Amino acid sequence: MIIEICANGFESAKAAQDGGAHRIELCSDLSVGGLTPDKDLIRKVIHELNIPVHVLIRPRSGDFVYTNEELELMLADIAYSKKMGCFGIVSGALTMKNTIDKKVTQQLIAASEGMEFTFHRAFDLVKNHSEAIETIIQLGVSRLLSSGQQNKAIEGIELLIQLKSLSEGKLQIMPGSGINSENVLAFKKAGFEMIHFSAIKKTSEATKQSGLFENEVIGNSDRNEIERVIKILS
Secondary structure (H helix, E strand, C coil), rough: EEEEEEECCHHHHHHHHCCCCEEEEEEECHHHCCCCCCHHHHHHHHHHCCCEEECCCCCCCCCCCHHHHHHHHHHHHHHHHHHCCCCCCCCCCCCCCCCCCCHHHHHHHHHHCCEEEECCHHHHHHCCHHHHHHHHHHCCCCCEEEECCCCEEEECCCHHHHHHHCCCCCCEEEEEEECCCCHHHHHHHCCCEEEECCCCCEEEEEECCCCCCCCCEEEECCHHHHHHHHHCCC
């Protein structure tokens, strides 16, 4: 089974490499679901580590409906990631009606030519999952990252299994969100070939008392947890 670690910084990326993960999704701000990492971090991780890097392209938190100006920023970030030697891009866009935005997503895919393209968890907001699966297959997406439209992938595993069936081998389905050493075997038994998780070990958690750091979690991916998951799967 392929292990992808959602790495929120250099330390997390190094933990993923040292722990034996196969690749990382590099991002920042996991407290809001992940945003595009800054250019210095992209360059440092790609140049100093050997693990394949897929960069998250998401310019802001909130919905996945983007303006032309935001799209320009996303395309520029993809171009930079490609220049740095990135293996893949993780992105996607929706319409106001929570359907796949074919036009914008196609532009993101075209800009990512030569790299793998993963459609991210924006998918978990779509109303018609079977129609959405068909759309992203037609667009040429490499894989889909999804929690099965639930907060945690283990809660959405039945839908994830349905998505795997609907994809008919034309699209890799990669479960993600809340996967850990306690529940990972369920995904292996269900026949999934890859999983996505952060293995975050919290070092501190801000509270809402000040109103400044809502839901902020500070921590890095834990090499020991990554190794535990790999051992369980072996």
